[in-house]
Amino acid sequence: MAHFAEIDKNNIVLRTIVAEQDFIDSGAVGDPKNWIQTSYNTYGGKHEKGGTPLRGNYGGPGMIYDREMDAFIYPKPNPDAVLNKKTFLWETKEN
Numbered sequence: 001m002a003h004f005a006e007i008d009k010n011n012i013v014l015r016t017i018v019a020e021q022d023f024i025d026s027g028a029v030g031d032p033k034n035w036i037q038t039s040y041n042t043y044g045g046k047h048e049k050g051g052t053p054l055r056g057n058y059g060g061p062g063m064i065y066d067r068e069m070d071a072f073i074y075p076k077p078n079p080d081a082v083l084n085k086k087t088f089l090w091e092t093k094e095n
Contacts, residue, residue, distance in 0.1 A: 004035045005059030013063045044087040056088030
């Protein structure tokens with residue numbers, strides 16, 4: 001079993017489910033192209049249990065899937081935030 005995030009036409013995660021790849025591929029939950037595998041244990045570009053990180057962060061509802069980076073990213077918290085492309089997390093400068 002694996003975690004899969006369903007994305008909409010704007011690449012925003014709608015929901016995440018646990019399923020087998022064959023189930024996703026069957027179309028039982030919609031177009032398989034709208035489902036991207038994600039890892040519950042990936043955060044900040046690291047796998048929290050020492051495994052291989054998958055797509056930057058766990059793709060939870062409301063997150064954005066960036067196809068170019070092949071990563072799930074949190075929504076930008078403020079206009080001054082800059083995305084760290086190694087951790088896939090937003091950073092802001094402290095005043």
